Amino acid sequence: MPSVRPPLAIEATGLVKTFGEARAVDGVDLAVPTGSVYGVLGPNGAGKTTTIRMLATLIHPDAGRASVLGHDIVTESDAVRAAVSLTGQLASVDEDLTGRENLVLLARLLGLGRQSARTRATELLDAFGLMDAESRLVKHYSGGMRRRLDIAASLVVTPELMFLDEPTTGLDPRSRNQVWAIIRALVAEGTTILLCTQYLEEADQLADGIAVIDHGRVIAEGTPAQLKASAGAGSLHVRLLDPQQRPEAVQLLDRELGQATPDADPAALSAPCPDGDRAAHAVAALARAGIRIGDFSLGRPSLDEVFLALTGHHAEEADTDEQSTLEQEKVS
Amino acid sequence: MSVNTTVDQGTGPSSADLAAVRRAIASTARPPRPKPWSTALTFGWRGMLKVKHVPEQLLDVTITPVMFVVMFTYLFGGAVAGSTGEYLDYILPGILVMSVLFTTVYSGVSLNTDLTKGVVDRFRSLPIWRPAPLVGSLLGDSVRYLVAGTVIIVVGVTLGYRPDAGPVGAVAALGLVVLFAFGLSWVFTTLGLLLRSPSAVMNAGFMGIFPLTFLSNVFVDPATLPGPLEAFVDVNPISILATASRGLMEGNADAGDVVVVLLVAAALTAVFAPLTTRLYRRG
Numbered sequence: 001m002p003s004v005r006p007p008l009a010i011e012a013t014g015l016v017k018t019f020g021e022a023r024a025v026d027g028v029d030l031a032v033p034t035g036s037v038y039g040v041l042g043p044n045g046a047g048k049t050t051t052i053r054m055l056a057t058l059i060h061p062d063a064g065r066a067s068v069l070g071h072d073i074v075t076e077s078d079a080v081r082a083a084v085s086l087t088g089q090l091a092s093v094d095e096d097l098t099g100r101e102n103l104v105l106l107a108r109l110l111g112l113g114r115q116s117a118r119t120r121a122t123e124l125l126d127a128f129g130l131m132d133a134e135s136r137l138v139k140h141y142s143g144g145m146r147r148r149l150d151i152a153a154s155l156v157v158t159p160e161l162m163f164l165d166e167p168t169t170g171l172d173p174r175s176r177n178q179v180w181a182i183i184r185a186l187v188a189e190g191t192t193i194l195l196c197t198q199y200l201e202e203a204d205q206l207a208d209g210i211a212v213i214d215h216g217r218v219i220a221e222g223t224p225a226q227l228k229a230s231a232g233a234g235s236l237h238v239r240l241l242d243p244q245q246r247p248e249a250v251q252l253l254d255r256e257l258g259q260a261t262p263d264a265d266p267a268a269l270s271a272p273c274p275d276g277d278r279a280a281h282a283v284a285a286l287a288r289a290g291i292r293i294g295d296f297s298l299g300r301p302s303l304d305e306v307f308l309a310l311t312g313h314h315a316e317e318a319d320t321d322e323q324s325t326l327e328q329e330k331v332s
Numbered sequence: 333m334s335v336n337t338t339v340d341q342g343t344g345p346s347s348a349d350l351a352a353v354r355r356a357i358a359s360t361a362r363p364p365r366p367k368p369w370s371t372a373l374t375f376g377w378r379g380m381l382k383v384k385h386v387p388e389q390l391l392d393v394t395i396t397p398v399m400f401v402v403m404f405t406y407l408f409g410g411a412v413a414g415s416t417g418e419y420l421d422y423i424l425p426g427i428l429v430m431s432v433l434f435t436t437v438y439s440g441v442s443l444n445t446d447l448t449k450g451v452v453d454r455f456r457s458l459p460i461w462r463p464a465p466l467v468g469s470l471l472g473d474s475v476r477y478l479v480a481g482t483v484i485i486v487v488g489v490t491l492g493y494r495p496d497a498g499p500v501g502a503v504a505a506l507g508l509v510v511l512f513a514f515g516l517s518w519v520f521t522t523l524g525l526l527l528r529s530p531s532a533v534m535n536a537g538f539m540g541i542f543p544l545t546f547l548s549n550v551f552v553d554p555a556t557l558p559g560p561l562e563a564f565v566d567v568n569p570i571s572i573l574a575t576a577s578r579g580l581m582e583g584n585a586d587a588g589d590v591v592v593v594l595l596v597a598a599a600l601t602a603v604f605a606p607l608t609t610r611l612y613r614r615g
Contacts, residue, residue, distance in 0.1 A: 056457050081457055085457070089450070094449070096386070109464075110362075182350075185354045
């Protein structure tokens with residue numbers, strides 16, 4: 001890793017890409033600090049993948065400019081390619097080869113000798129828990145294994161910056177958590193990551209900074225906390241053991257926090273609540289009044305609420321497409 | 333939906349695995365950029381691995397050529413040349429040319445199939461010599477051409493074909509045909525990048541190669557053809573390739589023919605290889 005790194009790993013201004021009539025990316029600005037995980041969050045078709053493909057030098061922008069690790073993506077594309085890795089939305093591994101052959105192939109293409117390519121493949125297969133499947137064709141891998149191999153393939157030579165395009169789409173929760181843990185390990189080693197995702201929780205869990213993108217434009221930017229704060233306060237949710245006590249509880253919470261409302265669940269109610277202190281007081285007041293509480297939680301505003309506040313529509317409206325991809329993966 | 337604020341630690345990889353991941357990430361220095369030629373050979377190796385995993389892929393370069401030799405020899409031999417033996421002498425180099433050139437269409441088809449897969453994005457994002465994936469896969473395909481050509485010569489010899497120039501002549505003819513096929517296959521890889529589906533590439537490819545092959549001297553002596561057709565057949569590069577191959581096998585090849593074949597192959601490569609590379613980069 002070079003000793004002097006530019007403060008911004010990615011700097012893009014006014015990126016535009018049109019396909020026929022459609023402006024897939026319509027003037028995107030990005031500033032990604034070196035060493036961070038930067039989330040690009042948006043629904044399907046928002047322009048996330050097109051943006052990543054431009055930054056990874058796979059397609060030329062129609063307008064605007066961008067530099068990656070200090071190199072211009074158009075005039076110095078070779079230098080960009082030498083420092084980044086891409087894990088695409090379709091798994092970027094060769095299905096007709098085995099896991100080991102995939103890694104050896106990439107290692108050879110990146111300039112490792114025959115023997116070091118083999119050693120490197122073993123190291124990665126081992127680290128990513130794929131040793132048992134090393135000689136199986138990738139088309140017979142599960143979605144989670146394929147993803148892990150995909151990420152391992154991006155790490156044959158440690159990149160300074162990694163593009164991850166929807167790394168957990170279609171994965172079960174266990175595989176998703178494994179991928180998240182790997183991403184955290186990467187960040188701990190100093191790799192900058194540009195993470196495209198349509199999952200709000202994923203951006204919230206992993207990203208230091210987030211750009212929310214919709215219809216090819218960045219519509220909001222900030223830390224997850226800032227974005228949530230922009231959508232207003234959180235709320236206290238309480239579930240009672242005895243639904244009979246709810247009217248009394250609503251009255252009490254209304255006094256403590258204001259605007260308490262019963263939920264659809266006959267034993268539950270909620271009220272807006274800015275912080276944990278106020279929540280603790282309110283819960284204690286309920287207990288003092290002899291109201292028996294099943295459970296309670298302080299819900300922070302979700303990024304979905306943020307997205308709704310910013311765009312007027314939900315972030316995961318386009319999920320039907322995702323569902324069908326998921327089903328296809330299960331079939332294959 | 334509210335965001336779950338606790339991370340589920342229980343289902344992730346164990347801390348030992350993560351330590352291995354961190355070690356694996358930390359352990360590399362970037363090796364020197366590999367030579368263009370070596371990356372192309374690596375892609376050729378990828379092609380060979382695919383054949384290893386799915387050997388059925390070799391059917392079109394083994395069974396089909398056998399069928400062609402046997403069928404044409406016994407079906408047309410008596411009618412065209414008076415005897416199957418005499419016709420075999422004439423047609424074997426021609427069938428060699430036809431079978432190998434038909435196989436080149438599949439290079440475009442398989443490239444088109446490859447493009448629908450995510451792995452191409454990774455290849456294109458690598459810091460390597462840009463034509464390497466294409467040159468490499470055509471080198472791999474050249475092995476297939478060699479297999480097809482060898483099968484034909486072996487079947488021919490089994491049926492009684494004896495080239496006057498012996499094994500050396502046969503190898504020279506095979507080499508010339510494979511070289512020409514390498515040049516021609518760039519046309520089909522270009523087609524493979526321009527058309528939308530593998531079957532479209534297949535149809536368009538054969539629509540071109542079929543008439544070009546049949547309107548040559550592969551099957552019949554052009555002296556019997558109507559004037560304008562004969563004129564076309566005489567300048568058709570496939571006729572020249574067939575004549576040169578016959579000459580090499582019989583030991584009386586015209587150097588001019590061989591040079592023309594090599595020039596045409598070089599010209600096809602010079603025009604269509606850069607075109608294919610540009611289309612491949614564009615995606």
